[in-house]
Amino acid sequence: MSTTTLHSTERSLSALDAIFTRRSVRAYTKQKLDKPTVRALLDAAVQAPTAMHEEPWEFVVIQEAAALKRYSDRAKAIWTAQAADRLPSDDRFEALLADPTFSIFYDASTLIVICGKGDGPFVAADCWLAAENLMLAACAMGLGTCCIGLGVPAMNTPESKAELGLAHDVHAVAAIIVGVPSGAAAPVPRKDPHIVYWG
Numbered sequence: 397m398s399t400t401t402l403h404s405t406e407r408s409l410s411a412l413d414a415i416f417t418r419r420s421v422r423a424y425t426k427q428k429l430d431k432p433t434v435r436a437l438l439d440a441a442v443q444a445p446t447a448m449h450e451e452p453w454e455f456v457v458i459q460e461a462a463a464l465k466r467y468s469d470r471a472k473a474i475w476t477a478q479a480a481d482r483l484p485s486d487d488r489f490e491a492l493l494a495d496p497t498f499s500i501f502y503d504a505s506t507l508i509v510i511c512g513k514g515d516g517p518f519v520a521a522d523c524w525l526a527a528e529n530l531m532l533a534a535c536a537m538g539l540g541t542c543c544i545g546l547g548v549p550a551m552n553t554p555e556s557k558a559e560l561g562l563a564h565d566v567h568a569v570a571a572i573i574v575g576v577p578s579g580a581a582a583p584v585p586r587k588d589p590h591i592v593y594w595g
């Protein structure tokens with residue numbers, strides 16, 4: 397399998413194409429993303445709207461396989477420890493957590509964690525808008541992404557924050573894997589918008 401780097405900064409899809417074709421990708425090739433590609437995604441992320449122009453985001457990029465495994469294992473341990481609180485229990489989920497070969501990051505080559513600085517009322521909103529920009533930009537560049545909510549608590553432990561150099565007032569908000577899809581993601585339909593008022 398090729399492990400050559402990928403440098404993909406073409407803008408090939410319209411915004412609407414990217415919105416309608418983006419799907420969560422959970423199977424990736426081993427192809428690495430090079431620095432210009434990751435940088436292009438971060439540049440797209442920070443074009444998001446930001447309340448009071450605060451730009452409260454900071455970014456962590458993890459590409460080293462051992463680190464990805466370490467954070468996946470840490471996340472699995474956290475969710476396993478909370479199994480008793482999950483009612484009704486989800487046998488498939490518990491089995492996945494117990495499977496040593498399962499990575500919560502689906503063996504993607506890159507994890508980008510969008511972190512929020514401070515506890516202002518719009519920090520999370522800003523970070524999620526940046527996350528969506530990043531995912532749509534990746535889609536337009538032919539890359540796959542998936543939000544990994546399962547990974548966020550593991551990034552916010554004191555141990556992880558120290559390893560990643562996150563200040564005490566900075567916390568992980570959105571964890572997004574990025575990579576080269578190994579196949580086409582299945583379509584995921586949506587319900588029509590439920591309009592409760594149109595005055």
Ligand SMILES: Cc1cc2nc3c(=O)[nH]c(=O)nc-3n(C[C@H](O)[C@H](O)[C@H](O)COP(=O)(O)O)c2cc1C
Nearest residue numbers: 418419420421422500542543544545546547581584
């Ligand atoms: C906040 C958030 C957290 C998510 N966490 C996970 C996750 O931990 N693992 C996963 O496989 N997918 C995760 N997803 C992806 C959703 O399952 C996916 O977006 C949803 O099924 C709709 O599919 P689509 O993204 O292909 O349209 C998450 C999505 C969001 C928005």
